[in-house]
Amino acid sequence: MNIVVAQSGGPTCAINASLLGVFKGALKSKEIDIVFGSLNGIEGIINDDMIILNDYIRTYMDMESLRQTPSTLLNSCRYKLPDINDDIEVYDNIMNTLKRRGIGAFFYIGGNDSMDTVNKISEYFTQQDCDIKVIGIPKTIDNDLTCTDHTPGYGSAAKYVATTVQEIVRDCSVYSINSVTIVEIMGRDTGWLTASASVLRANGEIAPHLIYLPEARFSVQSFLSDIRRVQQSRRAVVIAVSEGIELDPNDIPEEIRNNTCDNFGHRYLSGVGKCLENIVRREIKCKVRSIELNIMQRCSSHLSSKTDIEESEQIGTAAVYAALSGLSGKVMVFERVSNNPYTVVISNVDASEVANKVRYFPPEWINAQGNDVTEKAIEYILPLIQGEQDIHYINGIPLHFKLGN
């Protein structure tokens, strides 16, 4: 039989490692012939827009460079499948395309939207008595999927955040004046990635001095008094703040609200970091800077976590074995067996358990003041960022694997 793999949602450093895992799993299996790559996520199956991956990934170096290439080789989509009762034609379409190409299993690498797709298609196949297997492979830097200890992609993003915040701390500490540096970190709903800045403490760093997650109530007044308190003992204050914290508009001086904060419909204005920067400048009157780690935190594969990349590849291969063993409608997940030594096993759960659900940062891992995380959070995150990939450079720049220019 043939198989098809697709990638969906926002880029990470680990999605191509999972793609490689699926590909290598298929190579090892005598039952699998062609590995198709569906372009633009599920859309490539709906529109029958696929490539034969075996024609592109041919050598050892192809695999090495694919593993270290960020983002999605097969592009992506934000397409959400309609409810089957609203539009069964799309589902028929998918089944017919897969059958026509002799495809016996479909692997979807993505976030919780994609797991919804896995769930819907596998349910439809069951209804239709169609034997094509559908398996979901999770990925997201947000780490907010349920039923898994962590998600592929999170460890690398966390390693980037921790390393970069440490470098920012060095950079911000050189002048003998008071300063506040606000680092805005991704995570619209959950604080997992922002919390990763805390792991610097494992190396004796005190910074970041304050950490704010969406799971804790945020108040501008407490924020300002937190800073003033830290300033009593140190010159350069470094703050990690999630893009997803909620600011009460009434807490923000009108002039700043009108000019910089985008929570209020001003889409062309800036994010929460810039807004807080302006509040600090006005209220505390010291040197202040905000830094958005922006998409670098999800695509800086030159600094990926070896643990994350290896696990992401393994979970891709495990998905192939799961399909071959007859499973369908499942999402592959990690279970952490032990922290010391760090040990995970790969298992699977029903896609319906994962689809459309969000796993929040545990409130008990946030301190009472809501401005830092606890030791437990550090213990949880630290194993996920261990190890560095041996990156292949050409002309001083990491080698990327591409389908074309």
Next chain:
Amino acid sequence: MNIVVAQSGGPTCAINASLLGVFKGALKSKEIDIVFGSLNGIEGIINDDMIILNDYIRTYMDMESLRQTPSTLLNSCRYKLPDINDDIEVYDNIMNTLKRRGIGAFFYIGGNDSMDTVNKISEYFTQQDCDIKVIGIPKTIDNDLTCTDHTPGYGSAAKYVATTVQEIVRDCSVYSINSVTIVEIMGRDTGWLTASASVLRANGEIAPHLIYLPEARFSVQSFLSDIRRVQQSRRAVVIAVSEGIELDPNDIPEEIRNNTCDNFGHRYLSGVGKCLENIVRREIKCKVRSIELNIMQRCSSHLSSKTDIEESEQIGTAAVYAALSGLSGKVMVFERVSNNPYTVVISNVDASEVANKVRYFPPEWINAQGNDVTEKAIEYILPLIQGEQDIHYINGIPLHFKLGN
């Protein structure tokens, strides 16, 4: 005799490598006893605020970790020495401190302001018949110092910019809609660092599709028509733009000018990238994002250029030999002997030649349309970003060398 070393100006990844070079040069010399570190640049000499570096840098791993620590171990300052006719007391102060501590040579690692300091102090010492040597060691990610082929710190920043822009290109190419991504790169006066994004072409990348430097005249109308032209052949347009380009206020729609551009006195608003983002969104009406590489481009030592770090260390050591050979009032510089194989020699020039001068990006390396650089620029930059440092990690995070927390 003893010596003293100080660091000044904005952080880079290479300033501590030059500090290490001075330190190791001193260790090798039988004539030098103590290496003092002046805290906060020249201010530490004026205020007699120094540490004995030999007490801190004791082991091989101290040296290894210092080399890979970004920013300035000894802090920094933006202090500019007054003219000697305006305030001779400061100069007397400096001389007395150095004499009292038995210091025979002062090494100042910094940008063109610092080279002005080197020049002034050495002239004063000559007047006073004081035999203390003063040597400047250049550093700046801006690469805008005269009399040297390039500056320590530039190669690492250029490697970061090129690597990161390549990762951004991968990230931005996944969706099947038109998009424009504007990467804002440091360089208030010169385009050297922005130009480094062009080296991706050496690996067959077409992006960045447009490059704008301060040395070329910038027009919003040409910018928009450049984008529209590129969009005829590709979906995802990636643009490298220097923070230093000058926008004509009359070119900017009033609403955007009032809300986001900081060139006009609105210091709490955003930079040129955000301003251009808003213009593109309004005029071209496609998905658009601006990304500020911010201070990460000067402090991401986890991704430094081995060539840059090795040269930065060597030029520090060479400065010690220069002082021991009797030179003073000099700045150490690189001369490029050959590009293939890349070969540089370290020599020196009078500090007065370097002080307060700016070296601009050569206009002949900018294309006729003013929206890209030529092959010559790529040939110049490429050797400077070659090689990667073996970074030591502890707990998955680069090991940094610190004097305290």
